[in-house]
Amino acid sequence: MAPTLADILAAVERIRPYAHRTPVWTCASLDRAVGARVFLKCENLQRVGAFKFRGACNAVFSLSEQEAARGVVCHSSGNHAQALALAARLRGVPAHIVMPSTAPGVKKAAVAGYGGQITFCEPTLEAREATQARVVAETGATVVHPYNDPRVIAGQGTAALELLQDHPDLDVILAPVGGGGLLSGTAIAAQETAPGIRVIAAEPEGADDAFRSLAAGRILPSVQPRTIADGLLTSLGSLTFPIIQERVERIVPVSEAGIVAAMKFVWERAKLVIEPSAAVPLALLWERRIDLTGLRVGVILSGGNVDLEKLPW
Amino acid sequence: MAPTLADILAAVERIRPYAHRTPVWTCASLDRAVGARVFLKCENLQRVGAFKFRGACNAVFSLSEQEAARGVVCHSSGNHAQALALAARLRGVPAHIVMPSTAPGVKKAAVAGYGGQITFCEPTLEAREATQARVVAETGATVVHPYNDPRVIAGQGTAALELLQDHPDLDVILAPVGGGGLLSGTAIAAQETAPGIRVIAAEPEGADDAFRSLAAGRILPSVQPRTIADGLLTSLGSLTFPIIQERVERIVPVSEAGIVAAMKFVWERAKLVIEPSAAVPLALLWERRIDLTGLRVGVILSGGNVDLEKLPW
Numbered sequence: 001m002a003p004t005l006a007d008i009l010a011a012v013e014r015i016r017p018y019a020h021r022t023p024v025w026t027c028a029s030l031d032r033a034v035g036a037r038v039f040l041k042c043e044n045l046q047r048v049g050a051f052k053f054r055g056a057c058n059a060v061f062s063l064s065e066q067e068a069a070r071g072v073v074c075h076s077s078g079n080h081a082q083a084l085a086l087a088a089r090l091r092g093v094p095a096h097i098v099m100p101s102t103a104p105g106v107k108k109a110a111v112a113g114y115g116g117q118i119t120f121c122e123p124t125l126e127a128r129e130a131t132q133a134r135v136v137a138e139t140g141a142t143v144v145h146p147y148n149d150p151r152v153i154a155g156q157g158t159a160a161l162e163l164l165q166d167h168p169d170l171d172v173i174l175a176p177v178g179g180g181g182l183l184s185g186t187a188i189a190a191q192e193t194a195p196g197i198r199v200i201a202a203e204p205e206g207a208d209d210a211f212r213s214l215a216a217g218r219i220l221p222s223v224q225p226r227t228i229a230d231g232l233l234t235s236l237g238s239l240t241f242p243i244i245q246e247r248v249e250r251i252v253p254v255s256e257a258g259i260v261a262a263m264k265f266v267w268e269r270a271k272l273v274i275e276p277s278a279a280v281p282l283a284l285l286w287e288r289r290i291d292l293t294g295l296r297v298g299v300i301l302s303g304g305n306v307d308l309e310k311l312p313w
Numbered sequence: 314m315a316p317t318l319a320d321i322l323a324a325v326e327r328i329r330p331y332a333h334r335t336p337v338w339t340c341a342s343l344d345r346a347v348g349a350r351v352f353l354k355c356e357n358l359q360r361v362g363a364f365k366f367r368g369a370c371n372a373v374f375s376l377s378e379q380e381a382a383r384g385v386v387c388h389s390s391g392n393h394a395q396a397l398a399l400a401a402r403l404r405g406v407p408a409h410i411v412m413p414s415t416a417p418g419v420k421k422a423a424v425a426g427y428g429g430q431i432t433f434c435e436p437t438l439e440a441r442e443a444t445q446a447r448v449v450a451e452t453g454a455t456v457v458h459p460y461n462d463p464r465v466i467a468g469q470g471t472a473a474l475e476l477l478q479d480h481p482d483l484d485v486i487l488a489p490v491g492g493g494g495l496l497s498g499t500a501i502a503a504q505e506t507a508p509g510i511r512v513i514a515a516e517p518e519g520a521d522d523a524f525r526s527l528a529a530g531r532i533l534p535s536v537q538p539r540t541i542a543d544g545l546l547t548s549l550g551s552l553t554f555p556i557i558q559e560r561v562e563r564i565v566p567v568s569e570a571g572i573v574a575a576m577k578f579v580w581e582r583a584k585l586v587i588e589p590s591a592a593v594p595l596a597l598l599w600e601r602r603i604d605l606t607g608l609r610v611g612v613i614l615s616g617g618n619v620d621l622e623k624l625p626w
Binding site: 023025028042044045047049264267268269270271272273274304308309311313 | 357358362577580581583584622
């Protein structure tokens, strides 16, 4: 079931002792470059370097003592894995992270650094799900899905809620879309607290399954996505899709060149390290894919986890 | 004459409409890495990407209408030049920037982008000073020195003042030292508002003229400095040196490797783009050059202007 505003408000209180209330930042040269007044919600400055900590933290601290004691599990090699590992460590319970043996060493080290217990598997979705099921059977751990979970969606929605507390008069709010957890939480938080606000998503052209799903009226899988925005490769979920259908004005594809240009501009001028996925909604502004001239636009900067040895310029 | 706390408080009011009140940021992984509780005053997020805007803005808006109408001038190709150009533009008066013809194109473009009128000269100190004198003779512009000016020092001190307003209970405050404008302003602001606070400076080993000057009891010139921290190449000034002598506990040299390591860590983990000069006080913590274990340490992150095509790792 879709979370409500009450769920998001409860999440705010639940994660407050653990998550950062991230700053909202503005940059005059960015405003000039895109012709709008942009308010950057800096989730790159969130713990583990991504908004994902909000959802994972809300999920872990929603569990009963009994449930929590048996631990949590997910299959992920990205920001969600790190987020779940840290949230579990903060609650003092085990986090089992199923990762393909082919995952980059830096991602394995990051999860281990937050105390996650890694179980390796073959690099296929079937192997990941089978391995996760085995961990559940052996430990009784609770699965925390990266986006198709109402506790996770409610947690992700806290970023937009904070943004609108700081700047209640936004005209539009932009977020990237991968599995749709951030986007659906953002849409609920925004529309329930700022009626009339427009919620628009951006997606890489090379991974435009959410755009096509909205057009088709059903979830289309993400097949061989090709984009630098490696946080946005997944398909929508059964829980996130209807929320997005109901609440999101449109999903706008953006180019790879636009993603890189917007990302570099933010590094150079706003002095913030953001990952390609976070640059996706900025690319929508950068490329002026839709006319937002003169509007007050909130942007969820989703994260800042990049390999400094492999920058895309 | 050295500025007083009253001058710094006046500067706070004077620059308020133009300068950012920059956020103070913390990073749990940085704290663990250095064994202290670190509060980062993010002047990399200041306008023009550096604290220099505070001093230039205070100087420009301190001028009478008559003085201001004749414009301002400096010889600089660094952050101060951009800061002065922007401050003058905000007041609607000309900024004459004397730059060596050999300055990098990106620096010329940045100054021109803020509306500065560039006068080129030969790349020697004599030529720069002679050219600046000629501009003054021709235009009546007021010279705004990058650090040896009480209005500039007072402006730079506003960063520490804001930091201590947000976190009054710091044990130590760290700043880098080049010409000493930031350091002397920081020391006055800190000691006059938080009696007993320790003020410590960090300087690259390859440009340790301030360290040697303090030991010698007189200003020693910066001769052939070699460091990646290109904002810290200058010698102390007649105005900044006695303030530093009186108020700064010590100046600590740090290694180039420490500067790069601290800089990279902040990019990777704190997600902030900082320039090498800003990493110099962090290198002091990183290398544990002095024992600050367990203390609450404020750090002025001086700026974030770097060439993303030429990163030092």
